[in-house]
Amino acid sequence: MATLTLNDTHTAHHDHAAHGDHGHHKETFLNKYVFSQDHKMIAKQFLITGIFMGVVAMTLSILFRIQLAYPDESFPLLEMLLGKFAPEGRLDPNFYLSLVTIHGTIMVFFVLTAGLSGTFSNLLIPLQLGARDMASPFMNMLSYWFFATASVIMLATFFIETGPASSGWTIYPPLSALPKAMPGSGLGMTMWLISMVLFVASSLMGGINYVSTVLNMRTKGMDLWKMPLTIWAFFLTAIVGILSFPVLVAAVVLLIFDRSFGTSFYLSDIYIAGQALPNEGGSPVLWQHLFWFLGHPEVYIVLMPALGITSEVIATNARKPIFGYHAMVYSLIGITILSFIVWGHHMFVTGMNPFLGGVFMITTLVIAVPSAVKTFNYLATLWRGNIRFTPAMLFAIGLVSFFISGGLTGIFLGNAALDINLHDTYFVVAHFHLVMGSAAIFGMLSGIYHWFPKMFGKMMDAKLGYLHFWLTFISAYLVFFPMHFMGLDGVPRRYYAFTEFESMSEWLSVNKFITWSAILGAVAQVAFLYNFVYSIFWGKKTVQNPWESTTLEWTAPVEHLHGNWPGEIPTVYRWPYDYSKPGADVDFIPQTTPLSETMSSNLPHDFEGNEESERIQLDWEKENKKELVK
């Protein structure tokens, strides 16, 4: 009995479920909805927090877009809402910078890292791999609460005297290192740093859990090459996180010492109001190296889960096996490795040695190869598929579109010589909002529409979904596409009122157009939010496998149980993409169906060289041919 005691003291939650017949442990509101250790509940917590943060960050963007479109007009409403951040109804310039900074921070980290990975890795890793829960449910719970605390601290900076941090989401020193540099560099920056340290702790706890679960807790038969591409993507994303986030902590630690303890890691030769500061010898470029060593992998941390979700949704709804499963995995692995050796492309204009710049240029352009492999495989999967245009499918196709249009501009930027012109212009803004912002958000929305039935047991309304898709898709292009041209004309990013410059004043009309398109996009999200909330409470009840999908999560009952499956965990016999297999009588064969039940559709390579099974299959085929002849 020693082992039992051990389980109970250690991983109280999921083991109870495993031998649920021992009677139920008490489920209170607090441990079911708040301090839950169940991966499905934690996934929902991440999702709802992520959506909330997304709405906040979107609202911030509308505020600064209003400033860009109407730099001379006053909106008394703004003063009512924002008080001294918008004196006389016009945004304060420092506050404008705070808005851009917090918009970027929240979108990149809180929505597209925690909201995306946190939701879908938590939901799908145990369910698609056949595990009862995560490796450490307790750490998983901590991961959520660290994230929630980080979110609260980040938002709280709007309620302090000096306002939120304002040196951009990349917080370059010296603006971030000198509390006196600008209002946002004071308490706002300190809180930003605290919030991000908690955030990184949360991401690491989450990521470590995901990796450990994927490697140790797969059900019988689920070898690595039978894992759905979603899991591959989440797994590699978690690895990228484990290898890159600690470097951000190292950078932040040094920054904190510079801010509060008088060291000079990043500071040198600085004068404030004519007074020289004592700091000497520091190097602001050091920060850029450390930051972008995380920063570039981070953009793939954002993108890869979205790519994984897309693979799954496209294959399911095209009713075709994913094209080039192995190539998809290897390209993810390729992206994982390459993402660590390209950070210098953010620093081409820092005076870096041109030879080094050349090296980073080559590694950067090489990333286009695995990215293109993925794109072509998506297109090939769609090609002559029996496509079902569910909302999830539309969003997945939307991702492919953005990934192409945004990826192409990456190739421009990756050229060290072209980047001299394009760096820090709206061209960069257009690039990353398409390839990262829009693509990853579309992946996330696709995942929400697709797995909503799994999370909440209800269906979302498809009509509202279509409305949401088309408005969002169109407005995203209307917002970001014109920015390419502004960038080519040399319009710098993060300027409060660049249209006041004579040479750029003609862009005012474009700015107005973009702002109205952005407002259209924001309004479109109301359709989503309404649909989301309404469906949770009053949506149509779902059946167990609404999309006729092959993966394991759809073999678990609709009602959520601790431990996911009531009896034994299902065993896996085949890869996850047996859609429309020739010879089968249904157009999808779940992973749990043994080959012995699908004799009419088995192919030689299904047996992975198992001679006995091949022989049985041949015998069966001879037998059945005879029958046909008779």
Next chain:
Amino acid sequence: MPTYPQETDRYSLQPKKFIVWLFMISSFIFFAGLTSGFIVYSGDSLAKQLNVKMPNAFIYSTILVVASSISLQWAYIQTKRSNFAKQRLGLWLTIALGVAFTCSQLYGWVVLTGLGAFFTSSNASISFVYVFTLFHILHIVAGLILIIGAVISSYKAVPNVLNIFRMEISIVFWHFVDILWIYLYVFLLLNQ
């Protein structure tokens, strides 16, 4: 029920040990980030190189931390042989050595400041030395907490599997912290 608990048991400790490994990897990356920062910084010009001699205290620290690894390994062997009295002795000895190591590191700081090499130096290479040692000491503290956990379970009547499990994670982590210090020290010696 007859077969199930064994299965969960195997599954519930193995992934947790794995978690400790992954945590060590991310901590190593943290230090790799710091040391790379050092290289980028000090590679800039001659004036930015590390121009003080490392105090001898760091040599004593190294000896202490290696000794503590040995004593912990010994405690582990005794645990496996169910010699719990010796296990405790080994654990207490390790804790004492860990504390002595920390003191020796702090003394190293005193020596450095005596040489005029302050934390807030205008040569950040010197500040890096303090940052390396500070964060390494924090890892020592974390290791000590794990070892204290093992001490507590050696006094309580917990199942032996759990006792051994706690020993195993302490030992892996402690050896890691030990090697980490050697890495940092050698790194500093090569760069001074």
